[in-house]
Structures are given as structure tokens and as C-alpha cells.
Amino acid sequence: MSTPLLADLPIRRLTHRDLSACADLCEDRGWPREEHKWGLLLTAGRGYGIDAPDGGLLAACVVTEYGSPQRPDLCAIGMVLVAERHARQGVGRRLMRHVVTETGTTTPLTLYATPHGRPLYEELGFKVTGSSDMLSGHFTALGPPPAVATRPATGEDLASLVRFDREAFGVDRTHMITRLPAFSDQLRVAEEAGKITGYVAAWPNMDTHVVGPLVARDTETAKALVASVAARTDRPLRTDIDVRHEDLLTWLKERGLASVASNSIMTYGIPELPGDWTRRFAPLTVAAG
Numbered sequence: 001m002s003t004p005l006l007a008d009l010p011i012r013r014l015t016h017r018d019l020s021a022c023a024d025l026c027e028d029r030g031w032p033r034e035e036h037k038w039g040l041l042l043t044a045g046r047g048y049g050i051d052a053p054d055g056g057l058l059a060a061c062v063v064t065e066y067g068s069p070q071r072p073d074l075c076a077i078g079m080v081l082v083a084e085r086h087a088r089q090g091v092g093r094r095l096m097r098h099v100v101t102e103t104g105t106t107t108p109l110t111l112y113a114t115p116h117g118r119p120l121y122e123e124l125g126f127k128v129t130g131s132s133d134m135l136s137g138h139f140t141a142l143g144p145p146p147a148v149a150t151r152p153a154t155g156e157d158l159a160s161l162v163r164f165d166r167e168a169f170g171v172d173r174t175h176m177i178t179r180l181p182a183f184s185d186q187l188r189v190a191e192e193a194g195k196i197t198g199y200v201a202a203w204p205n206m207d208t209h210v211v212g213p214l215v216a217r218d219t220e221t222a223k224a225l226v227a228s229v230a231a232r233t234d235r236p237l238r239t240d241i242d243v244r245h246e247d248l249l250t251w252l253k254e255r256g257l258a259s260v261a262s263n264s265i266m267t268y269g270i271p272e273l274p275g276d277w278t279r280r281f282a283p284l285t286v287a288a289g
């Protein structure tokens, strides 16, 4: 039997049952398996993949829609991966073209690009609109405690959280925000006079706690939220901070976090991301915005 051409292999939808195969693909590329995150992305988002003739997945990516389910306002693309042994043979281009054709004709797209992925996305029409710095490390409290009080979120906060998040993100993320209480180990809010002024989630990823989303009305509130989750974990933190938030980046580095990677924030079909970047400090994950 002859081996089918890569270009003839069908692209199919991934489901939660593909979780291990997705994690294997990550490992193949030297990425962590991140099964907890894949679990979220494959249920809240839409996975696309190509089966390898010799078993497992040859390529994968995930698309998360935001806004109205009938007519989404924004789609975030992430976890674009092609198995090493099939790299540089046009598979990534084919998978991305498929996703852009299926979603990008009606809906603006966004993604965080690694230096590897960026040339391909540029070729497809994505434009760089910003960048983020991935920080990692043990957080050490320094100086007086932040003046802004925080507390764990409760079920009663969820509707306000969704509203607060929508103002900062620019589109509705109800289906993601309502998953945060189960997905995260910590979900905390800051409030003033009974109104939410910020929130943060910290979720387990391999040996770290990822801090995100981190959404706050100002930098002092963002700092208080990070300090409050750091005080409740022994794990190193990981987070992706928009580089325009220089003050927060400096503050985190003074407290033990170090820059480990940088990603370009790209859009397709819109010149800028919607919402208010000044209140958006860190995404839930670079794979879903």
C-alpha cells in the first residue's frame, strides 16, 4: 500500500477523546503535555487535526469563539502544531488556510505567535498588533502588602465577572468565564463599594500555576490580585503580560519572575483587538486569548 500524500490527508474535528494524542503531539515538539489546558480547549473551543498514517496526530490547532454563538465577534486560534517528522512540508500552511477559510471570512481572528509560527501567519494576512512577555518563577513578596483588598470569587460574582470581563475584552466570554471556577485552583476578585474592580484566575499547568485571565481597572489592583494568588500556592507562577504594562512587568521581575519567551499578538480582519487593553493584563492562555 502506498503512503498517502500529506496534502490528501483529511482535516477533521478533534474532540475530548483526542486529548492524549494532542498532548503526545506537544511532547513531540518539545512542548509540555498540558493536558488540563487541552481539556478546556477541546471542550470550550473547536479542535482541528490531521491523523498521521503511522498513528497519532500529525497536526492540530484549536479555535475558540467569543461573542454570540450564532455570530461570533472574535475567534482565537492556538496550539498550532505539526509533528516534527512532518515539519516544513506545507502541513501547517494547509491547516491554517482551512481554519482561516472556515472562520476568518466572517469573523475577525487573533492569535499569539511564536517566532516559528509568525512567518506563516504573516503570509496568510495576519498583522502584528502587539506582543506579550511570558514570565515564570517563584513569586517572593516584597515591601508593604498591596493596599487593594481581594477575596475568593463566589457563584454570585459570576454574572458581574462576565460583565466586567466583557468591558475589558471587548466581546462576550461567558462560556469561558463560567468554566473558570472548575478549571482554576483559585479565582479571586477585587472590589470597591460592592463593584468588581478586577479578577484573576490561577490554574494548574504541569508544575506551575498559570496566572490568567488577569483583568483589572488599574495596575495597583492587578498587583494585589497577583500577590493574593501567589500567597496561596507553593508552585512557581507563569503568566503572559502585555508588554505595554511595563510597570507590572518590572514589579513581577523584582519579585522573582523572569522572562522566558515572547509572543507576537496578531490579528486578521481587524486592525486592533477590541476592548480596553489598559485593563487586560494577561490572557487566560495564549492559546485562547
Ligand SMILES: CC(C)(COP(=O)(O)OP(=O)(O)OC[C@H]1O[C@@H](n2cnc3c(N)ncnc32)[C@H](O)[C@@H]1OP(=O)(O)O)[C@@H](O)C(=O)NCCC(=O)NCCS
Residues within 6 Å of the ligand: 029, 079, 080, 081, 082, 083, 086, 087, 088, 089, 090, 091, 092, 093, 094, 112, 113, 114, 116, 117, 118, 119, 120
Ligand atoms: C510553526 C509550525 C506549525 C509550522 O508548520 P509546518 O508544517 O512546519 O509549516 P509549513 O511547512 O506549512 O511552512 C509554512 C511557512 O512557515 C514558515 N516556517 C515554518 N517553519 C519554520 C521555521 N522552523 N523557521 C522559519 N519559518 C518557518 C515558512 O515561511 C514556511 O514556508 P516555506 O516552507 O515555504 O518557506 C510548526 O513548525 C510547529 O509545529 N512548530 C512548533 C510549534 C509552534 O511554534 N507553533 C506555532 C504556535 S503560534
